[in-house]
Amino acid sequence: MQAAVKEYRPKATARKEDFWKALGLPSRGTKLHEALNAGVSYKVYTKLAETTGLESKELARYVVIKPATLKRRANAGYFNPAEGDRLYRFAEVYKSAMDLFEGDRARARGWLLSPVRGLGGRRPVEMVATTAGAEAVLDLIGRLEHGVFA
Numbered sequence: 001m002q003a004a005v006k007e008y009r010p011k012a013t014a015r016k017e018d019f020w021k022a023l024g025l026p027s028r029g030t031k032l033h034e035a036l037n038a039g040v041s042y043k044v045y046t047k048l049a050e051t052t053g054l055e056s057k058e059l060a061r062y063v064v065i066k067p068a069t070l071k072r073r074a075n076a077g078y079f080n081p082a083e084g085d086r087l088y089r090f091a092e093v094y095k096s097a098m099d100l101f102e103g104d105r106a107r108a109r110g111w112l113l114s115p116v117r118g119l120g121g122r123r124p125v126e127m128v129a130t131t132a133g134a135e136a137v138l139d140l141i142g143r144l145e146h147g148v149f150a
Helices: 016-023 029-038 042-052 056-062 067-076 081-100 105-113 131-145
Strands: none
Touching: 016 042, 016 081, 029 081, 042 056, 042 067, 042 081, 056 067, 081 105, 081 131
């Protein structure tokens, strides 16, 4: 009599590159540098708003793009390098928060929108407009992932 053997197939997990591919941006390196300098497509903005569950105006506020500028960028179809860089920083922080909460979008979004003790009571989304602020958020996420709270 033969015993039935089930084949083990691990569940597919989303890889880091999948997030960036879906967004339409390279994740790192010279390709990212070139994409930012060439101008980030407006489609990246709409996909980022959709992915994060934020309203378009809300996302624009966090990445410091004025409503009139946003409208011009929608018509032109792309953002200038500085605006694209801020969009990338926001996406990087959002992706890291998603990783911290193991893919739970609601918890990641809630954490990003809430005051955080490790950031002096500031909300992470309010800090992504500058490189220093985004690095502080990413640093905190790294410490939380590794259980370092001091």
